[in-house]
Amino acid sequence: MMEKNKTTENKGIDLKEFFGLLCDSRNWKTSFEHLILKARKDLIFDNLVIYQTDFETGSLEVVYAKSTGRGRSAEADASWGDMLASRVLEENKLICEEPQQNNMENRLDSAYLLGIPLLAVENLPGVLVFIRFGGPSFCDEDLSHAHTLAGFTTLLLRQKILHETTAKIREIQASSQLQSDFINTISHELRSPLGFIKGYATTLLRTDTKWDQETQNEFLGIIERETNNLTDLIDDLLDSSRLQSGQMKFEFNPLRLDSLIRDEVTRIRLTNPTLKVELDFEGNIPAICGDARKLAQVFDNLLSNAVKYAPDTLIKISLSRQNDLLKIDFSDEGPGIPEVYLPRIFSRFFRVPEQSMKAHGSGLGLYICKQIIEKHEGTLSVSTSSSGTTFTIGLPINLAGMPGIKIKEIENGG
Numbered sequence: 337m338m339e340k341n342k343t344t345e346n347k348g349i350d351l352k353e354f355f356g357l358l359c360d361s362r363n364w365k366t367s368f369e370h371l372i373l374k375a376r377k378d379l380i381f382d383n384l385v386i387y388q389t390d391f392e393t394g395s396l397e398v399v400y401a402k403s404t405g406r407g408r409s410a411e412a413d414a415s416w417g418d419m420l421a422s423r424v425l426e427e428n429k430l431i432c433e434e435p436q437q438n439n440m441e442n443r444l445d446s447a448y449l450l451g452i453p454l455l456a457v458e459n460l461p462g463v464l465v466f467i468r469f470g471g472p473s474f475c476d477e478d479l480s481h482a483h484t485l486a487g488f489t490t491l492l493l494r495q496k497i498l499h500e501t502t503a504k505i506r507e508i509q510a511s512s513q514l515q516s517d518f519i520n521t522i523s524h525e526l527r528s529p530l531g532f533i534k535g536y537a538t539t540l541l542r543t544d545t546k547w548d549q550e551t552q553n554e555f556l557g558i559i560e561r562e563t564n565n566l567t568d569l570i571d572d573l574l575d576s577s578r579l580q581s582g583q584m585k586f587e588f589n590p591l592r593l594d595s596l597i598r599d600e601v602t603r604i605r606l607t608n609p610t611l612k613v614e615l616d617f618e619g620n621i622p623a624i625c626g627d628a629r630k631l632a633q634v635f636d637n638l639l640s641n642a643v644k645y646a647p648d649t650l651i652k653i654s655l656s657r658q659n660d661l662l663k664i665d666f667s668d669e670g671p672g673i674p675e676v677y678l679p680r681i682f683s684r685f686f687r688v689p690e691q692s693m694k695a696h697g698s699g700l701g702l703y704i705c706k707q708i709i710e711k712h713e714g715t716l717s718v719s720t721s722s723s724g725t726t727f728t729i730g731l732p733i734n735l736a737g738m739p740g741i742k743i744k745e746i747e748n749g750g
């Protein structure tokens with residue numbers, strides 16, 4: 337049988353357990369805490385600090401500091417290791433530092449330090465520093481355990497860097513996706529109405545042709561419609577930028593959603609007289625606190641979307657109470673939204689490619705709706721299938737809890 341090397345035997349850290357931690361190291365600090373809890377069975381220390389070269393500044397930064405007692409604060413004690421960490425990094429080797437004299441009266445004045453280089457990523461080296469106040473000196477066996485812990489730490493740090501890099505890549509991907517959605521939508525939605533306006537205006541201005549009144553009215557009607565599309569686009573752009581910068585003002589007042597929705601349906605019917613809408617409102621719907629104009633904008637957008645993307649289908653709007661929430665479902669029987677696009681449906685400038693040529697839009701409507709609902713501390717979600725789409729809004733009934741509202745008595749009457 338092979339004889340075990342006593343100095344490298346690892347009592348504390350179990351490999352199987354470590355790989356479990358490594359696989360589940362979304363929160364690398366929690367994994368590291370587990371690791372040092374085990375490591376302390378083999379290696380006694382008061383403080384431990386991990387330094388890592390900062391990607392942007394290139395200087396050594398403390399990414400983790402742990403104080404295991406004696407009334408010290410880990411952050412304050414991190415400074416103990418600063419000088420040693422720089423030396424370890426420079427010389428790229430394990431270094432032990434001991435005080436000239438061991439002050440037996442105040443152990444905190446006698447720091448025994450051990451620093452080990454960490455090579456988590458080639459160009460971002462780090463250092464692991466152990467501190468013992470009042471000794472004893474680090475022996476060979478300690479150094480061996482420190483090496484083992486440094487190896488595990490390196491792997492955890494790599495995992496951390498991997499997670500951070502993945503998150504950054506996702507952010508960059510999302511921002512470049514946003515840019516391309518923006519360019520696609522804006523270029524199309526600006527060009528197309530401008531093209532119509534210019535074309536029909538030029539036609540009307542031609543001196544070599546006379547247009548009868550009916551034709552002139554038809555052309556002017558198209559110019560007016562396309563100008564409205566441009567105005568809507570600019571309004572959406574302004575709203576979205578105000579919402580993003582937090583500059584959109586909200587006026588919260590008690591309001592009744594049933595009458596707000598009824599008014600919106602009546603309004604949209606003026607321009608779409610054949611619209612089929614079925615209302616299913618529970619009796620005795622309590623008032624809520626909200627910004628009536630902004631909520632009307634949400635209902636208007638959802639209704640207009642149903643008109644645009646699910647034309648001539650029955651739109652059902654239900655309003656019910658669920659504990660402390662009012663729940664509103666807007667359903668249509670249109671073609672639905674392909675599942676693959678659902679994660680982006682509330683993103684700015686996103687339009688389902690297959691539908692974007694069929695109707696005008698900025699791809700900002702649902703983003704604006706979601707922001708408005710969230711400003712009311714509510715939720716907006718979507719569910720869809722090939723037989724229709726349902727947008728569900730949840731709004732809290734808590735009247736007194738809304739910002740800037742002082743209400744003594746809430747009336748529930750209709």
Ligand code: ADP
Pocket residue numbers: 637641642645646668670671672673681686687688689691692696697698699700701702703725
């Ligand atoms: P738009 O200005 O394009 O209408 P929205 O943000 O309101 O922007 O909607 C984003 C996209 O979601 C739309 O372009 C459309 O593709 C899709 N969509 C919205 N509502 C519906 C619906 N009721 N049925 C099918 N698709 C919808």
